[in-house]
Amino acid sequence: MISIDDGGMPTKRRARAGRAFVAPNLAAIAVFMLFPLGFSLYMSFQKWDLFTPAKFVGLANFRHLFTDDPLFATALRNTAVYTIGTLVPAVLISLVVAALLNRKLKGISVFRAVVFVPLAVSSVVTAVMWQFVFNTDNGLLNTMLGWVGIGPVPWLLDPGWAMVSLCMISVWKSVPFATVVLLAAMQGVPHTLYEAARIDGASATRQFISITVPLIRGALSFVVVITIINAFQAFDQVYVLTGGHGGPETGTYVLGIMLFQHAFTFLDFGYASALAWVMFAILFGLTLLQLRLTRRSALEL
Amino acid sequence: MSYLIRGVRRSIVRGVALYAALIGVAWCALFPILWALSGSLKTESEVATPTLVPSHPHWANYGEVFALMPFWRMFLNTVLYAGCVTAGQVFFCSLAGYSFARLRFRGRDTLFVLYLATLMVPLTVTVIPQFILMRTFGWTDTPLAMIVPGLFGSAFGTYLMRQFFRTLPTDLEEAAILDGCTPWQIYWRILLPQTKPAIMVLAVLTWVNVWNDFLWPLVMIQRQSIATLNLGLVWMQGQYVSRWPVLMAASILILLPLVLVYAIAQRAFVRGIAVTGFGGR
Amino acid sequence: MATVSFERATRRYPGTSRPAVDRLDLTAGDGEFLVLVGPSGCGKSTSLRMVAGLEPVDSGRIRIDHRDVTHADPKDRDIAMVFQNYALYPHMTVAQNLAFALKIGRIPRAEVRDRVLDAARLLDLEPHLDRKPKDLSGGQRQRVAMGRAIVRRPQVFLMDEPLSNLDAQLRLQTRNQIAALQRRLGTTTIYVTHDQVEAMTMGDRVAVLCNGVLQQCAAPRTLYRDPANVFVAGFIGSPAMNLISLPVLNDSVALGGWEIRAPRGISGPDVVVGIRPEHLEVSGIGIEIEVDVVEELGADAYVYGRIVDGATPVIARTDGLDPPQRGGRVRLQPVGGHIHFFGADGLPIR
Secondary structure, eight states: OOOGGGTTOOOHHHHHHHHHHHHHHHHHHIIIIIHHHHHHHHHHTEEOOSSSOOEEOTTHHHHIIIIIOHHHHHHHHHHHHHHHHHHHHHHHHHHHHHHHHSSOOTTHHHHHHHHTHHHHSOHHHHHHHHHHHTOTTTOHHHHHHHHTTOOOOOTTTSHHHHHHHHHHHHHHHHHHHHHHHHHHHHHTSOHHHHHHHHHTTOOHHHHIIIIIHHHTHHHHHHHHHHHHHHHHTOOHHHHHHHTTTTOSTTTTOOHHHHHHIIIIISOOHHHHHHHHHHHHHHHHHHHHHHHHHHHHHHHHO | OHHHHHHHHHHHHHHHHHHHHHHHHHHHHHHHHHHHHHHHTSOTTGGGSOOSSOSSOOTHHHHHHHHHSOHHHHHHHHHHHHHHHHHHHHHHHHHHHHHHHHOOOTTHHHHHHHHHHHTTOOHHHHHHHHHHHHHHHTOTTSHHHHHHHHHTOOHHHHHHHHHHHHTSOHHHHHHHHHTTOOHHHIIIIIIGGGGHHHHHHHHHHHHHHHHHOOHHHHHHOOOGGGOOHHHHHHHHHHHSTTOHHHHHHHHHHHHHHHHHHHHHHHHHHHHHHHHTTOSOO | OOOEEEEEEEEOOTTOSSOSEEEEEEEEOTTOEEEEEOSTTSSHHHHHHHHHTSSOOSEEEEEETTEEOTTSOGGGSOEEEEOTTOOOOTTSOHHHHHHHHHHHTTOOHHHHHHHHHHHHHHTTOGGGTTSOGGGSOHHHHHHHHHHHHHHTOOSEEEEESTTTTSOHHHHHHHHHHHHHHHHHHOOEEEEEESOHHHHHHHOSEEEEEETTEEEEEEOHHHHHHSOSSHHHHHHSSSSOOEEEEEEOBTTEEEETTEEEEOOSOOOSSEEEEEEOGGGEEEESSSEEEEEEEEEEOSSEEEEEEEETTTOOEEEEEEETTSOOOTTOEEEEEEOTTOEEEEOTTSOBOO
């Protein structure tokens, strides 16, 4: 049966209503999304600091970014480390946690509610709390490590450890959302499949690998994409945890911090816009790649 | 007979192991908060000692939060911003979502593809021009900058609502048409009441997003009187760097409202996610 | 009071090769109960929706009460429709569902209340007025759907397979109720179903459609006795008429050893012979068949068999008291005057 929205009722009134209903939404998107998109591209070819008039510099910003700016390479590297350091543990942990929660145990809803709590905490509050956890002298982690005789770790004072700390926080924040999505997907897998597998003699782990994971592929790829996108642009947590300079000693100098610095501290809007577009391009490429990979594996199945 | 006992023993062990694992996971999820809670009840000196539970809960820390920052003011500001944007998003996105799902007009499908394309645009690209836009309108450091950009909805919200509207049965709408309804009446009186799960998801996501937003308030707001809670916390962190108890008390106070809201909305929210098809696609 | 007419009405879905409804010419008289029946995809629902205004008319016209409504808005056509899945508003009570269209039409509240109570009384829905659709049984929901149409007091009722979601017994009961209701209200009704038994029992006239084309529109008895073509012959009647293609030799055809005189004037070498199961009697002489299955239904029995020289399947109805045995052979004698002949073009040859 042909449904209404496929041309069954093309009356003028509905068309007029359609346009009117979309108009406010579209206007907002045009003003706050499309215009900024175009304008930032335009700005990336300028040199501008808000007070003096803008000067057209062509591709100079981009050239400087790729050839002269050592901090860009650092930021790129740090962001990559941070992204992978978030993605891999987060996905693995959420798979396990979602599988754990996908049962009809008594009180399971309490556990589910608890696991989702970090979602409700803002990045700022998260970072402040974890600062206390990571405190070298009397933070929780060093205290607990002290009980087993491991020396205090300079979580936020050493550049390498600072990145580790950042990743830990990021994983802590990413797992709940990923778990929600994966759990919802898992609950969509029909029970009868598991029963058939059990009759065929598959163990619980085997069932998980061969049935659960393939059937939640869509949700998995969604989670991967979202996690990458968020990690790539990270700013809030980094700023609050280690300050707006990406310290200590550029240990946490990620692209998000670099962008903020150039835009709102140095007021170098042209350069910052160029950086933003480079980030966009990388992100776009990554997402396309990831979509293509999952589509190919979907065809193979 | 022995295999029966073995089976029962195995399932008991499995049960215990499962619960242990779940408790472990719960601990991982909660420990920073619990640690912050414990720190917030200690005195300045006690903080140096590595105990989990403070000897005497020092509630005065919480009182001091109110002395060191205009908590209630910031709370109200945050509620105002989150509330306005959420209401606006829900209304305008559902209206547009209905349009894209059920009303035919020229260019509808190309327009929707454009919407989908904007979903890909990261925040980093738009933040600088949005900042400049706010300056041009003269809205920097005013509530308008916090409310208006999100008020008329977003591409994501519209996408969500459109997907959901498409799952509603068409004969409901046909019956309404035959009953004499105008498109607005169909939307408002017939279809919107059926979209509660999707609206729940959108409302919670939007509220949480605005409440937790940091970069935008950081860039836009200078005055304390219109600042958000997050901003207040960071300012406090800058000013009272090592005063852990007070900082932890402030953190707990700030996360409490949202956790409460979340605890209540959680069930509906998770069901909404399943219904709107984020799972198992 | 209103007539409904299709005047060469056509609807073709974009991207399809043949029209869903092809130049339909049909008129429902004032107060008539007209049934549209046919197999899936024949265009009956599409035709109904064209009258409702839910489907555009690509060419031709639709008239309600002689008024050309082809391009009129549904709400200006003064019609009411009962949907297959009822389309009750889930968030409203039964009373609100019934009253909704009237409220939209700005009918004064007192009259709304009167009409709602009248309909509720008529359909035995009074105890359920404050309940929501999800708390009702299938039969109750169906009645609410009917009630919604009744309160509108329209010129035309349109019903789209309203009984197909009910269980068999309820279907029977409701069928009679709908027919009685329509007689009482006297409103012109167009009723769509795929079930030919429903069509035959309920309709004043029945329109048989196939592939978007009207095959025949006539009273049930006429469809049964004088089908206009081989499709109608095979569609109407349950079990279906036996239709067998046979070669003609010397103005007669042979079937299972039995010779039947054929009418004069058959052009081609073959002719299609049609005999209904109820017009084949088990007797000593006649068409010889081998019995495969016997369905015993109590008062009647249906014999399914194959013609001995040819393996053509045949169905016959016989008395339920002493039906033939499976695997045996019986002879079926056609009752005189009830044998149909159809030419290669599907049309009857008399």
